[in-house]
Amino acid sequence: MSRKRRNHSPEFKSKVALAALKGDQTLSELSQRYGINSNLIVKWKKLLLTQSSEVFASGKGLAPDREAEIQSLQAKIGQLTMENDFLSKALDH
Structure with missing residues (x-):
């Protein structure tokens, strides 16, 4: 059990x-x-x-390494969004 x-x-x-x-x-x-x-x-x-x-490592309550990680992830999201848009337009043609 x-x-x-x-x-x-x-x-x-x-x-x-x-x-x-x-x-x-x-x-x-x-x-x-x-x-x-x-x-x-x-x-x-x-x-x-x-x-x-x-x-208390930064003014926002997040440690600096976490802020860098968040920025990196946001950049990745932007890149994937652009690729998704490009591929969806290519499939429409």
Whole structure:
């Protein structure tokens, strides 16, 4: 009997990690409350602590490497749109 693997949203992960940081409840209480393993809570908490500086890396809330990635993806979208338009016109003739 196998359970289907669940994918948690980033919002849920941050909510759980922040609750763990508060320290109001124990790991087992948080685990029961959110229905997840306490090891996941510890992992998400460590991840939040180690990568929290990336939020403040630029004025917009994104790290510079993420901004470069977004620009690269937008350029790729533009290129694919142009190719799609060209090919659709070629097929019409």
